[in-house]
Amino acid sequence: MINVISDKTIGRLSQYRRMLLQLKQQGVKHLFSHQLGDATGLTAAQVRRDLMVIGFTGSPSKGYHVEELCNKITNFLDGHEHQLGAICGIGNLGRAIMGYFPGRKSSVDIVAAFDVDQAKVGRVIVGRRCYHIDEMETICRQMNISVGIITTPADTAQAVAEQLVRGNVKGILNFAPVVLKLPKDVYVQNMDVSMVLEIVAFFSGQKK
Amino acid sequence: MINVISDKTIGRLSQYRRMLLQLKQQGVKHLFSHQLGDATGLTAAQVRRDLMVIGFTGSPSKGYHVEELCNKITNFLDGHEHQLGAICGIGNLGRAIMGYFPGRKSSVDIVAAFDVDQAKVGRVIVGRRCYHIDEMETICRQMNISVGIITTPADTAQAVAEQLVRGNVKGILNFAPVVLKLPKDVYVQNMDVSMVLEIVAFFSGQKK
DNA sequence: GTCGAGCTGTTATATAATTCACAGAGTGAT
DNA sequence: ATCACTCTGTGAATTATATAACAGCTCGAC
Numbered sequence: 001m002i003n004v005i006s007d008k009t010i011g012r013l014s015q016y017r018r019m020l021l022q023l024k025q026q027g028v029k030h031l032f033s034h035q036l037g038d039a040t041g042l043t044a045a046q047v048r049r050d051l052m053v054i055g056f057t058g059s060p061s062k063g064y065h066v067e068e069l070c071n072k073i074t075n076f077l078d079g080h081e082h083q084l085g086a087i088c089g090i091g092n093l094g095r096a097i098m099g100y101f102p103g104r105k106s107s108v109d110i111v112a113a114f115d116v117d118q119a120k121v122g123r124v125i126v127g128r129r130c131y132h133i134d135e136m137e138t139i140c141r142q143m144n145i146s147v148g149i150i151t152t153p154a155d156t157a158q159a160v161a162e163q164l165v166r167g168n169v170k171g172i173l174n175f176a177p178v179v180l181k182l183p184k185d186v187y188v189q190n191m192d193v194s195m196v197l198e199i200v201a202f203f204s205g206q207k208k
Numbered sequence: 209m210i211n212v213i214s215d216k217t218i219g220r221l222s223q224y225r226r227m228l229l230q231l232k233q234q235g236v237k238h239l240f241s242h243q244l245g246d247a248t249g250l251t252a253a254q255v256r257r258d259l260m261v262i263g264f265t266g267s268p269s270k271g272y273h274v275e276e277l278c279n280k281i282t283n284f285l286d287g288h289e290h291q292l293g294a295i296c297g298i299g300n301l302g303r304a305i306m307g308y309f310p311g312r313k314s315s316v317d318i319v320a321a322f323d324v325d326q327a328k329v330g331r332v333i334v335g336r337r338c339y340h341i342d343e344m345e346t347i348c349r350q351m352n353i354s355v356g357i358i359t360t361p362a363d364t365a366q367a368v369a370e371q372l373v374r375g376n377v378k379g380i381l382n383f384a385p386v387v388l389k390l391p392k393d394v395y396v397q398n399m400d401v402s403m404v405l406e407i408v409a410f411f412s413g414q415k416k
Numbered sequence: 417g418t419c420g421a422g423c424t425g426t427t428a429t430a431t432a433a434t435t436c437a438c439a440g441a442g443t444g445a446t
Numbered sequence: 447a448t449c450a451c452t453c454t455g456t457g458a459a460t461t462a463t464a465t466a467a468c469a470g471c472t473c474g475a476c
Contacts, residue, residue, distance in 0.1 A: 007411070010411075032422090052426070057424080058423085083409040107406050189404055193308065200355055256456085420474095423470105429467085431465085437457095
């Protein structure tokens with residue numbers, strides 16, 4: 001693959017799809033790039049550019065066919081098969097994320113949960129069976145889980161990440177505020193809430 | 209201000225500070241740019257460039273003085289006064305965020321919570337008094353809250369955001385997967401978990 | 417039919433962000 | 447004292463990302 005696609009483009013495609021699914025439900029058949037742009041907070045040029053990357057093409061008169069575009073994006077994002085995911089750390093955040101996805105069409109199905117707390121192990125929480133952290137490697141391999149979500153405290157995140165990697169997980173979404181040191185063939189995306197909150201605070205202060 | 213500072217730089221400064229606080233606790237007095245880089249997953253050049261922006265300078269022989277740098281960043285980020293924040297929507301996510309901050313030194317103090325659920329109103333949840341959403345404007349003005357965190361479902365996020373703005377809030381951290389339409393003097397940062405998860409899924413798929 | 421309006425696809429341009437590269441300076445060994 | 451080493455601070459080069467610009471097409475009005 002000579003032209004690597006950027007994570008930003010992937011993110012926007014995901015947003016387009018979400019919006020398109022909504023519009024489809026509302027019975028919208030076609031739309032123009034500037035409409036999709038307005039709906040997602042982006043410019044029309046950006047939208048056209050992104051659709052170019054996945055090779056989708058609309059007509060100048062009607063714009064883009066909602067359903068076709070939706071399918072095209074889905075094919076592109078999901079590739080061939082769906083990914084399976086696991087949540088590590090069933091605190092409030094873990095539960096929030098689990099509760100967030102059932103309804104939503106997404107390219108990841110969260111199928112398992114892990115925690116150290118023996119009181120949670122064996123139970124079914126927000127629809128997913130909960131296992132002990134020590135079983136992670138085995139279960140991940142058994143279920144063929146490829147995406148891990150880390151919602152544990154910072155001090156255990158690295159150990160948990162390493163177990164995920166041993167379980168053959170290829171991508172990690174990390175909410176713990178630590179830099180994970182992992183083999184470079186594992187894709188890591190950090191979501192550092194406190195960092196982002198500080199960004200907001202900074203710019204709020206400017207806007208006096 | 210001719211040279212506007214980017215949100216990415218602010219984010220990294222916040223990361224540096226967190227790491228420096230930790231190191232200070234461990235008794236570390238000095239460090240070099242490449243060490244701070246390793247600790248935060250960034251390059252040494254990036255670190256030096258960021259510190260240049262805030263006008264901090266180290267010595268070639270000793271590197272940077274941990275405590276001084278820490279203070280310098282804090283002064284820069286917090287500006288003059290601390291910001292006060294409010295959480296809107298006390299589901300699992302809201303609670304997770306509230307639970308996340310008490311221990312942590314941050315430039316935002318979360319001092320209030322809002323929800324529609326009458327069962328929560330009036331109670332104290334994770335250390336913050338909970339008010340009804342309708343009181344938002346009044347309370348925000350009374351307490352001089354300048355940062356809002358939206359953790360409500362998507363369909364109410366816009367209305368909540370507008371109320372925050374009426375309450376004179378200047379910055380919003382939005383977890384709902386919608387594009388908020390607000391006056392441009394309000395700083396908005398979106399954290400779209402499902403989008404980021406799809407990014408991770410995509411690159412996990414690539415790494416077969 | 418012919419014209420005008422408004423859109424797409426794509427190239428060109430502009431802007432932002434990161435990395436490189438190196439002069440200058442302090443330090444320790446000899 | 448001198449040299450070799452390794453770091454910082456910063457301009458220059460590079461890379462990534464977003465915006466602008468426009469040719470070409472399609473359709474509806476006349």
